[in-house]
Amino acid sequence: MYSSDLEVFAQALEWLKQGQSAVLVTVVKTWGATPRTVGAILAVRGDGSMVGFVSSGCVEEDLAKQVQANAFTHPTVIKYGITSAQNQQIGLSCGGQIELLIEPLTQLEQIQPAVAALEHRQLIQRQVDLNSGQVDWAEGATATTDFFYDGHQFRCRYGPIWRLLIIGAGQIARYVAEFAQALNYQVIICDPRQEYAIHWAVKDTQLDHRMPDDAVKALVQDERSAVITLTHNPNLDDLALWEALPSPAFYVGALGSKATNDGRRQRLLELGITETTLQRLHAPIGFPIGSRSPPEIAIAILAELTAVRNHVHHRNFISSRTESSLRE
Structure with a gap:
């Protein structure tokens, strides 16, 4: 692309x-x-x-x-x-x-x-x-x-094309990938789980079977890259975030409720991520627009991604997040 x-x-x-x-x-x-x-x-x-x-x-x-x-x-x-x-x-x-x-x-x-x-x-x-x-x-x-x-x-x-690395080949990832391509992103899906990857069929996307940390190290090398984790599996999401947060990526986000996010942040601190670096994490991911269905969640995610990419101040959206914005 x-x-x-x-x-x-x-x-x-x-x-x-x-x-x-x-x-x-x-x-x-x-x-x-x-x-x-x-x-x-x-x-x-x-x-x-x-x-x-x-x-x-x-x-x-x-x-x-x-x-x-x-x-x-x-x-x-x-x-x-x-x-x-x-x-x-x-x-x-x-x-x-x-x-x-x-x-x-x-x-x-x-x-x-x-x-x-x-x-x-x-x-x-x-x-x-x-x-x-x-x-x-x-x-x-x-x-x-x-x-x-x-x-x-x-x-x-x-600069080069914007690159979006999505961790997890589930249903939400499908809509994020489709919408992101319309926003001029090169979309790469990373999922080492065969039971998920085998059913991935979004046109013009790249499927990567490596472990998430290896994929981030290989693919996220400049400020025109973004990483989002969507698996709900700490063994996969945490690996990706551990590499992505210190990287040059302009956006790093993770799906999940506030409770899930609190646990995730604690684990990342224990893995050696500093408090300052952890502040880069957008989680719960996406703008709070009352999203429920996978397409709505994808829209919320890409709205926030677009705001960050365009350097638009969106503190009001962040401060108004609620645990019901994007649930597991």
């Missing part, structure tokens, strides 16, 4: 290798309500074919027409939604405004470094001089911000 950025870069690279013309479109500024945030990308082939998106469809149609007319021969900044007349003409019903950087793609080097880095789960930074069109890449992306734009220089940091 590709991340959305990798999908755009990889397709644009393939078009260039085929000798076809294309442009790369990047959202560099937004005002008000807009479908995409800064850094979102779109590639448009010379015949109007597209991959990625920068709006809900209204802007893409206009861009395709301009690309087909060969309107972009050098880096160009254009704005949409600036006037009510333009809103009506192009159909920006959201009422927001966006500023786009349009770059004609003429060399493989404009795209190739991104594809190579993202395929190897590495961060990479792209910098563009809007006056000269010069594109520079920096592996590792050591800049302190993910995005910078001042009208003259544009800089954006790209």
